[in-house]
Structure formats: structure tokens, C-alpha cells
Amino acid sequence: MNTKTLGYTTMVISATLMGFVGLFARNINTSGDVIAFTRMTVGAICILAIMLYKGNALSIKNTKLSPTVMVSGACLGLCLAAYVSATQYTTLANAVFLIYTGPVFSTLLAAIFLKEKISALTGTLLTAVFIGCLFIIGIISYSSTEGVVVSLSFSKENFLGDMLGLASGFGYGLFLFFSRYRTDVSSDSRSFFNFLFGAIAIGAYFMVSPPSLADMDASSWVWLIAMGFFIGFGALSLLTIAAKHLKAAELACVSYFETVVGAGIGILLFGESLTMLQTLGGLLVIGGGMGEIVFTIAKKKPSQQAQLEH
Template identity: 80%
Template sequence: MNTKTLGYSTMIVSAALMGCVGLFARNINTSGDVIAFTRMTVGAICILGLMFYQGKTSLIKATKITSTVIASGACLGLCLAAYVSATQYTTLANAVFLIYTGPVFSTILAAIFLKEKISKLTASLLTAVFIGCLFIIGIINYSATDGLTVSLSFSKENFIGDMLGLASGVGYGLYLFFSRYRTDVSSDSRSFFNFLFGAVAIGVCFVVKPPSLADMNTSSWIWLISMGFFIGFGALTLLTIAAKHLKAAELACVSYLETVVGAGIGIAMFGESLTLLQSIGGILVIGGGMGEIVISMTKKRVALKNSQLEH
């Protein structure tokens, strides 16, 4: 499997798992920072155990810890904590929209600091999935009386939640951006340090505001640990692998698949429904994200075929 195929494959699975966050979170009776801390901690323990079993722990010792390694993990942990907390203080639409400004931030930062070129086609696909995301979460809506409306607002009542949502978006964008540095670090080691420094960053927040576990029952603990394994260890490890093999814009396109998975779970398991605009949004997200993959694969096949004909 070539590096691009590996990057796209791991990113698709990661986005699908991340789309299951709502399913797990609705069954856990605690705050968002506790959920995020558990995801980071379980992820760190699992990847360390896996590396020990494979005899790769020497890779951890050999890794030079730099500011970007620490920053990527810290940004990932804090953005996840801020996102879940944001849903408790503002509307879900605002929270989801604001965290998904992250890939846009990372694409702009990568273009400025890493000199990554954004083709017109990639920019068009990124725009398509972004607009599709707005349709799905209801930021852009339509009614016979009001016509096409944009519902994002920063009211006094939602200010704290909106600021947390914006922080989660910035944190996610910075994580994607910092992940493009130090590509010399193995995926296993990078995953471990992402989990570790993510947990440490959230742990520092616990010192300022201690968490409450008073409402946690047996069912909540089972859901919490399961979430830590599947959406912590599984999804974020795959995201780390993808970030090593894909450009920021490519990651951005495919990451929006998460909104489609989340909407599908809502329909199948919670009796939620999609409006016409949300359905169109889903098509835009899938078409934009998959379009990046299909076009990349097609170019490689054409190039390979031309190379074979020349020889």
C-alpha cells in the first residue's frame, strides 16, 4: 500500500469512529474534560502496551521531544475537551461548526508556514465539504417564510460555549498543523506522545477546576472506557498515521466525513431526521471528501500507465 492510499484509508476509518462520539457521550454522566482525559489516557496505555508487545518501546526513548511534539498532543487533548464542554453551554450547531473551522485554519497555516500548495481543485472540494457541513448542522437553513437563513450567532447567553467552541476549532487546526512537523517520528511514537501530552494538558486544567464523578454509575464507566479505547486509541491513532501521509488540505476534506457518520447514527439509533438541505449537505461532504481520494488515485494510475507505456 502506497503512502497516499494508507493516509486516505486511515483517515476514513478515523473520521467514521470520531462520528460515533455522540453515541458514547450520551451514555456517560460526566463532563467533557473527563471524557477527553479518559480518551487520551486509555489511548496512551493501549499504544504503549502495543509497542511493548511489538518490541518498539525503544522508539519512544529514541524520539527527541520538541516543542511541536508537545504542542500537537496538548492541542489535540484541549480541543477535544473544549468541544464536548462547548455542547453544554451553547447550541450543538454552533459547537460543531466552530470545531470544524479547524481544518480550514490548518490549511491556511500549512500554506503560509509549510509552503504547501493548494490546487484550485482541492480548494473547490474543501469549499464543497465546508458548505455541506453547514447544511448538515443547520447553520444554513431554509424555510418557506424566511427563505435561506444563516443561524450562527454569538449571543450573551451562549458566549462561554461559543468561545469554547472557537477554542476547540483553533486547537484542532493547530493539532493538524503541528502534525505536519517532525515526520521523522514513527506513527506509534507520535500517537503515544499525542495521547500523553493531551492527557497532561487536560490534567493541568483539572488542577484549576477539579472534575466531578458523582453521577457516574457502572453503565457510564463501561461506556467511558469503551469510548477511550475505540474513539481514543483507535480513531486518534489512525488520525496520527493519516496526518503523516496527507497534506493538511487532504486531511481537511476527508475529516468532514465525521458529520455524515454522526447524522447517520442519529437517524438510525435516536430517531432523528434529515431535512432536504442536510441531505444535500451529506452529498457535498461525501462527494468532496471522496472526490479528493478518487482524483488522487486516478492521477497515480494514469502516471503509472504512462510510465509503463514509455518503457
């Protein structure tokens, strides 16, 4: 499997798992920061156990830490804390869309500071998935009386959740951007440090705002531990691998698949609904993300064939 295929495969699986965040969060009776801290901690323990089993734990000790490694982990932890909290105070569609303002932000930063070029095709597909997200959240809507309406407004009921969603998007964008630095660090070690510094950042926040576990029951603990394993260790480790092998714009295109998964879960399990325009948005997200994968892999095959012939 070449690096691009590996990157796209891990990103699709990661985005799918991340789409289940709202389902888990709404079954856990505690705050988003506690949930995110658990995801970081379980992830760190799992990845360390795997590295010990494989006999390469020394690579952690031998990794030269840099500010970008530490900051990327801290941004990941804090953005996930804000995101999980957002899913508890606003609709899943809103929460998922707002955190995914991050990939657009990271793409721009990577183009400016890392000189990563955005091809015309990738730019077009990224635009398509972003517009799809605008359809899903309802910023672009349609009615028979007013026609197509473009508006950005936050209801009083969802205001806190929407603001937390915006904060999560900003943090996610910084995480993706800083992840493009130090690609020399192995995926296992980078995952461990992401989990470690994410947990440290949330732990520091706990000193300012102590968490409460008073409402946690047996069911909540089961959901919390399961979320830590599947959407902490599983999804975030795969995201770290994808960020190592894909450019920011490529990562952004595929990452938006989570918006479709999140919105679908909201419809199926929580009675949330999608209009025809929002459904079109979902198709744009899927088409844009999958289009990036198909075109990239198709472009790779002729070059690989030419190398084999030589």
C-alpha cells in the first residue's frame, strides 16, 4: 500500500469513527472535557501498550520533542473537549460542521507557511465539500417563498454549543497544521505524544474548572470507556497516520465525511431531520471526499506503471 492510499484509508476510517462522537457523548452524564480527557488518556495507554509489545517503546525516549509536537497534542485535546461539549448543547449537524471549519483553516495555513500547493482539482473538491457542509448546517437554505437564502445565525437555545463548536474548529485547524511539521517522527510516537499532551492540556484546564462525576452511573462509565477506546485510541491514532501522509488540503477533503456520518446518526437515532438541500450537501461531501481519493489513486497508477517498465 503506497503512502497516499494508506493516508486516505486511515482518514476515511477515522472520520467514520469520529462521526459517532455525538452518539457516545449523549449517553455519558458528564462534561465534554472529562470525556475528551478520557479519550486522550485511554489512547496514550493503548498506544504505549502496543509499542511495548512491539518492542519499540524506546522510540518515544529517542524522539526529540519540539514545540510543534507538544502544541499539536495540546490543540487536539482542547479542541475535542470543546467539540464533545458542543454535541451536548447543539445539534449534531451544527457541532460537526463547526469543528470542520478547521480543515479549511489548516489548508490556508499550510499553503501560506508550509508552501503546500493546492491543485485546481483539490481546490474544486474542497470547495464542493465545504458548500455541502453549508447546506447541511442550513447556512444556505431554500424555501418556496424566499428562494435560496444565505444566512448565519445562532439561536439562543444552541448558542453555547455553537460557540464551543467554533472553538473546536479553530483548535482542530491548528492541530492539523502543526501535524504537518516533524513528519520524521514515527506514527506510533506521534500518536503517543498527541494523546499525552492532549491529556496534559485538559488536565491543566481542570485546575481552573474542576470536573464533576456526580451524575455518572454504570451505563455512563461503560459508554465513556468504550468511547475512549474506539473514538479515542482508534480514531485519533488513524488520524495521526493520515496527517503524516496527506497534505492539508487532501486531508480536509476526506475529513468532511464525518459530517455525513454525524448528521446520519442524528437523523436515525435522535429524530433530527434533513431537508432536500441538506441531503444534496451530504452528497457533495461524499462526492468531493471520494473524488479526491479516486483521482489521486488513478493519477498514481500510470506513474507507478512507468517506473515498473523502466
